[in-house]
Amino acid sequence: MNILFTCAGRRRYLLKYFKEIIGGSGKIVATDMQLSAPALTVADVKVQVPQVYAEDYIPAILQICKKQLIDILIPLNDLELPILAERKSDFEAIGVKVIVSEPRVIDICFDKYKTAQFIESLGLKTPETYVDYNEAIAAIKAGRLNFPLILKPRWGSGSIGLEFVDDFDELEIVYKLNRKKVMKSILATASVDDNFILIQEVIKGPEYGLDIVNDLDGKYRGVSVKQKLAMRSGETDKAITVDNADIREIGATIGKALGHIGNLDCDVLERDGEYYVLELNPRFGGGYPFSQEAGVNIPKAIVAWVKGEDVDDSIFFPYYDAMFSKCDILLNVGQLQNKT
Amino acid sequence: MNILFTCAGRRRYLLKYFKEIIGGSGKIVATDMQLSAPALTVADVKVQVPQVYAEDYIPAILQICKKQLIDILIPLNDLELPILAERKSDFEAIGVKVIVSEPRVIDICFDKYKTAQFIESLGLKTPETYVDYNEAIAAIKAGRLNFPLILKPRWGSGSIGLEFVDDFDELEIVYKLNRKKVMKSILATASVDDNFILIQEVIKGPEYGLDIVNDLDGKYRGVSVKQKLAMRSGETDKAITVDNADIREIGATIGKALGHIGNLDCDVLERDGEYYVLELNPRFGGGYPFSQEAGVNIPKAIVAWVKGEDVDDSIFFPYYDAMFSKCDILLNVGQLQNKT
Known part of the structure; x- marks a missing residue:
């Protein structure tokens, strides 16, 4: 069983989790734009x-799959998900199982405005969200939307371009600035509609990260709920697993309705005892290791499923009150490490 | 030899470096506002x-020093340096050597405007820097200052409040926004002059991080130069040690003139073969481990100096072309870890 991780970046722990599962029976292959990406040290x-938007990106990945006899491809970057979802059949034609959802699902998750509409269609709550500037202004004046607000790229990734605004003046100028910023960034390619800035109500309260697991047929199997205690560079930096049946129920509702493949990273905010679903990322998120360290094992499930075996659903639920923090170690990523 | 680290936060590697030096002959004590700070796992x-600006912060640290028979105190947070520098004699009265520079040095480093003036007084280059908004506008109109510019808190820490602006419109609105942001943040306490936003020329080119070492008498001893290859949350995330005699000379000039104590973290930018000194942080910076992993050993020197011994200056110079990257590991920081 050979596994390829694309855009491996800093996800060293994830490669290690999969390596533990396949043991000596296969190899871990990893790609990145930079050979000095720290995750590559364990591949x-x-x-x-090349960069994910380059013309030769998919041909390069296909060639690696052929040469390395890859069985499973696990993409880790938001921007490549739509591309890989569209080209999934090209990979399946050479025997590669791509752990990516269908384009319909990727579209709902990548477009944060569609995410909000999808969540509401399930009867769940989501923060008040606008993409039309004038509609947002009208909503504020009518009392349906209240400051503080958060502005963010509608097709975004990580914490790039998040800005809080406290009044009409700030909203006007930050909205203009944010438009310019996104157009100058790598997110410009993904911003396919002129209303590409999201204007959203800020929910102040505890934040949760969910790992909602569906199997390879898109069937819901389980969920892990973690309360986020600290963030860093848009990723969960410290978290504790919690036993919250209401949030697990929200996770189950989303997993069943969305029909994604594999792991869905999901953010939930709490205010006055109500839960607001914020974001859906149909891939392993930066918060996943907090589930794995608390007993969850999605890598084991994915490898089993691709082999045609099954696992007990208990491995998708963590033990509770496990508090973990990320911390830096230093890795040699120099020339000695580049010999493969 | 017992060593106390205050505001230990994420500096787990630094505590480990010191632990290697003292071995079983002493203990590592660490404080933070949160017991779940990951560095505490190795203490x-x-x-x-309490928070560093709380009235009972210094009394709390003094009490820990007495109770734990601390010999060396190493502060790691920018905001506590001015406070500890002022109170150094209170610690020395109970036998604690505080590795902090005198208030004059802290003031030059913490106030980025004074830093720029200090660098120029040494005949070195620094980016064009203004704190008076109208003077900055006049300088742009006169052609002495050119877009893009960077706005940042004059008394800042990490990457909090850094913003790039490309034209007069952006400068005007981001300047106003940044003032409001700083006033709402923990940096408000440190911002002791109404001109608390720095308006600075952007230098595009290679970036370097220096560890400039003075001994406990403020005498210059050596310097390690690293080229920064990636940043994350305001800290060096990837770097390579480089053999650059010109930058080492700049480091020596600064160390001799400033007379700081211990390590000085310093940023240098390169443009068209000229070097511009950007920032001075009179403490271990987030880029220090890139020096240590390449053979530098400031912890060994500090422990030796406090014992009244000396070390060879060679341990302040790294071997060259060592490329390292930070990467996350997961640490259990839950209840089991809190028992001391």
């Missing part, structure tokens, strides 16, 4: 590839 | 303390 084979 | 004794 058996590391390959430098 | 022999961990103590939760």
